Amino acid sequence: MKKILSIFILATIICFSSCDRIKSPIIKKNTVTGSSFVTKNNFAVYNYKKALLEDYTGMRCPNCPEGTIIAENLLATYGNSLVVVAVHAGGLSNPFGNYTADYRTEAGDKWNGSTGYGIVSYPTGLINRKAYSPNDVKLDRTAWTSVMTTAMADPFIVKLKVTTNYDTIVGALNTDVTAIFNTAYAQNLNISVLVTEDGIVGKQDDKGVEIEEYEFEHMMRGALNSPWGEALTTSAKAANDSVKYSLPNFNLKGMAYVIDKPDPTPDVVKPIVVNDKKISVIVFVYNATTREILQVEKVKIR
């Protein structure tokens, strides 16, 4: 009995204890330099508060099309005040059987996983990555509409002026952001830059029915400055202070989804091929501690 118990303790502890050996510590930046750019910006619509709805979804998720409909209805209601990003992640996004496409991204995996929000049922929505009482930060689709009403009353702390310069030949994408503080803010902020793509046609489960040519909108295709973005500011800011952020030379035509494999198995690299005519850049700024999103903007790059 004693031996069995001790072996059990030993096994349990060893399972919990582990370590990661990093072979290539430096994150390789996916960059390319452009010369002839199409310039777009959000200057006409940046001067009001916006909300971000992240729809965690999957092509094999039977209830997800219903979530998509709710998101589209909210877009119809709130217009430019709402930005929707469809994040394909989790077990129901994994290619399986007839569902061969892979819409997953490294950032989506991180957000969906245990170091992110630990999402296990789909569709799940996050609105501004904030828990609006009495709800949790993770929202069932039935709560999205009511929570959006509350979210729209959030204070308008920071404006984001976003400019994109895109070279259609080589795929170089430059993103420049100026964050202008509407009110004083003392906490650290991070900035995330993503790209979403509209009009992707593929197979989708809809309550057990396979839809062959389902049109996916607002699909997250990648995080340009790491899954959790970068630090925007680490010092207190007064009203009217501004902070500039640039993300130059991102190679939109060189994106890939990389699946980590333990040694000695090589990592799986799946190229992400996008139609740049349907790509938008999403920029959002969030509290580095609480992860609450303070403002989000969307700019179609061409």
Added chain:
Amino acid sequence: MLNSYFKSSVTAAFLLTFILNAFNINAQSIADEANSVHGYFQIDAQYYKPDTLIGAPPVPEKMLSNAFGNINYTKGKFSAGVRYEAYNNVMQGFDTRYKGQGITNRFARYQDQLLDITIGNIYEQFGSGLIFRTYYEPGLLFDNSLDGIRVISNPVRGLTLKGLVGKQRSFFTVGPGIVRGFDGELNINEALDSLAKNIKTKVILGGSFVSKNQSSQNPDFVMPENVGAYGGRMNIMRGGFNFFAEYAQKENDPSAANYASIGGKNYYSYQQGDAMFLSTSYATKGFSILLQAKRIDNMSFRSDRDATLQNLLINFLPATTKQHTYLMPAFSPYATQPTGEVGGMAEIQFKVPKGSALGGKYGMDITLNASQANLLKPININDSTTTSKLYRTNYEEAGSELYHDFFIEITKKFSKKFKGTFMFANQFNNINIVQHNTPKGPYKNVLANIEVIDLTYKYKGNSAIRMELQGMQRDNSDTLNLGSWVVGLIEWTPNTHIFVAAIDQYNYGNPVASLRLHYVYFSAGYTSGPHRISLSYGKQRAGIFCVGGVCRVVPASNGFAISITSSF
């Protein structure tokens, strides 16, 4: 997180109270050993006066205080305890993140022959602590306890297994990283039982594995979210001979300790760390010898990769230098350098026999001690764009000297009433690295000769007068290190309850004539049973206070202080 920690602490305190009531225990009483309540209280407070000459800053609150109290309850195989701490506000020289008050430690433990389980704040050590040690040192306000669960089991005679998991205390909350650890120790003599009962040589073997987990959002580096450390140890004893050896290795652990910003670019080192500690001693009547050696490379192991100073350390690197109690030898103590050092200590103690020419009627004790610590000699590797190890070291090479301390101490009883201790020490300290963690600081290396005379005259059974005279000669042109000092102390103990003392530290060698100051300090104390109260008034110089190689900076102060301790 702060709220949740407080909630859990308050809940624990409530539960403990509930348990105590359930067992019908009056917390003021002490029952038999199987059913008892014990406590310890310590209150320190100081009224501060600014003093520009000695560099004592103005303190807006005027008075600051540190206080804590432990209450532990034991009933048979069950024990539980809480510690309350209050900092209103924390005294000068301690981390100001200790602010406020609350229950900072609570635990419950049940142990029988099969299992020993503890939940709550856990203090534990694997081997000498190279990869895991949690402890509380109120003098440093150091507490890295693991808030979690520990299980200890002895499945067979001689074998002890320990497993634990939790998060470490960080001021009034816990750190972000999860710590998991396992340790196994085999006492071969006990395990072999009857076969080994006539073998005089005793052997104990041990091995540990500790892993920390912390998520990462770094956009430039792939950070290891799980960092493991592992080690093995051996202890051999025979008669007065004792040999202990431990070796530990840490996997790639990029952190604030091995991070550098050079030319506008940021670099982390992914080099593995390792540590070796050897200690051997031999003792016989009137003679003992101790030899210790230590080598540390990149062994700052913390449950938050961004933590600095003494915060969230998982491991403890034993000091191989002498911890002095006299003021002048302790003026510039050595602080262990977790990023890299090699060193050791040798100590011989012997007693000159009674009746010999030197020993006289009462004999004489002589201690010879030599300790030394050097930097490692890193060899740069140009791999900042690939594997990012950045450097390597060789065991056969050492870098420049960080510290040495050679001293001889003689204790001699001249008569039934009169005894004395005499010490001479020669110390070297690379102040920039040892005390300020920068190789390019403004301080010069310090080389000092130190003498101590400590005389005690016992004029009645429990009544004595003690006098100390100390001198330290240093470079008197060094404005930052303040030059030479002399110290005089007189202490009167009229009975076992009372003491009165006066001390004067005179910085006669300060290169600035106006700063050749006397730091005069008076103290008095009263002890009665488990209670002790002491009062003091005067000037204290700025300095460094260390316990076991872990140090804190003490700023200069001037004022009135009170200290009360009590136990039951």
